[in-house]
Amino acid sequence: MERAFTDRAEAGRALASLLGAYAHRSDVVVLALPRGGVPVGFEVARMLGAPLDVLVVRKLGVPWQPELAMGAIASGGALYIDDELVREIGLPQAAFDRVLASERAELERREQSYHAQHRAPVEIERRIAIVVDDGVATGASMKAAVRALRTRQPAKIVAALPVAPPGAAKTLEEDVDEFVCALTPANFHAVGQFYADFSETTDDDVRALLAQAGPRGTI
Numbered sequence: 351m352e353r354a355f356t357d358r359a360e361a362g363r364a365l366a367s368l369l370g371a372y373a374h375r376s377d378v379v380v381l382a383l384p385r386g387g388v389p390v391g392f393e394v395a396r397m398l399g400a401p402l403d404v405l406v407v408r409k410l411g412v413p414w415q416p417e418l419a420m421g422a423i424a425s426g427g428a429l430y431i432d433d434e435l436v437r438e439i440g441l442p443q444a445a446f447d448r449v450l451a452s453e454r455a456e457l458e459r460r461e462q463s464y465h466a467q468h469r470a471p472v473e474i475e476r477r478i479a480i481v482v483d484d485g486v487a488t489g490a491s492m493k494a495a496v497r498a499l500r501t502r503q504p505a506k507i508v509a510a511l512p513v514a515p516p517g518a519a520k521t522l523e524e525d526v527d528e529f530v531c532a533l534t535p536a537n538f539h540a541v542g543q544f545y546a547d548f549s550e551t552t553d554d555d556v557r558a559l560l561a562q563a564g565p566r567g568t569i
Contacts, residue, residue: 354513354533357547358386358484361512362393364532369480369510374399377505378478381405383495384460385551387483390512392559394482402563403472404556405481406460407495408453413445419490420446423453425461428498430490463553464560474502481526485513485541489521496525513544 355361372378378400382391388404395402407424410431411417420441421431429450436446465471479499486492496507509526511518515538519529533544542548 353546354535354544355546357545358389358512358551359393361484361532361545362390362482363397365390365482365510365512365530366394366397368530368532369394369398369508372398372400372478372480372508375478377476378480379403379472379474380480380482381472381474381495381499383407383481383483383491384464384556385553388556388559389551390484391482392563394480394510395563398480400480401472402560404464404560405495405499406457406464407491407498408457409491410446410449410453412439412441413449419488420449422490422494423450423457424491424494424498425457426498426501428494428501430494430497432488432490460553464556474499474504476503476505478506478508479504480508480510482510485511485544486518487515487538487541489514489518492522493525496522513541514538 380391380395380400380402382388382404384404384406391402405425407422409419410421412420420435423429481495492509499507506527508528508530509522510530513533514531516534516536522529
């Protein structure tokens with residue numbers, strides 16, 4: 351199958367072309383989910399003329415199958431749990447708690463790393479928050495992210511994605527005000543299948559892009 355995007359930067363430009371209604375507005379901010387969502391969000395913010403920041407979120411993976419999300423956590427203390435999946439796999443509470451503690455520690459580490467050098471978080475209250483990732487599979491990370499965001503009282507939350515499975519809009523409809531996606535292919539198996547280059551985005555990559563965005567997030 352031909353790849354839809356060369357890399358995350360190209361995916362960001364394609365996504366930004368669908369968000370023209372939010373270009374050059376003082377009430378819009380772009381929040382990217384680290385790490386893979388940051389190169390996408392950087393291009394969206396650049397093309398819209400909007401501030402860029404990160405919204406840290408960590409997937410809670412099943413211990414014996416870490417890529418399978420049984421929930422997620424995000425900045426601000428948000429916790430999303432797929433109760434049906436947890437019951438289905440019969441995971442003991444102690445095992446769940448170990449995963450949760452580990453991911454909370456990593457979330458805190460990343461928050462401190464990305465907001466180092468006195469870079470204050472972008473103001474969210476009463477503004478339109480466009481939440482960007484490089485794609486979703488289960489939607490668990492995005493759910494946690496937007497639930498955390500609600501506590502910061504944005505005027506509107508827009509979930510913006512280059513690629514997602516056909517049911518993603520329905521999965522997120524209770525949590526976001528608008529869903530924008532460049533591609534919803536029927537033969538969706540994983541986000542990476544739609545990128546020619548899906549190499550890992552590092553913490554250094556994230557810090558470099560945020561540094562380009564400047565201390566107030568404006569690119």
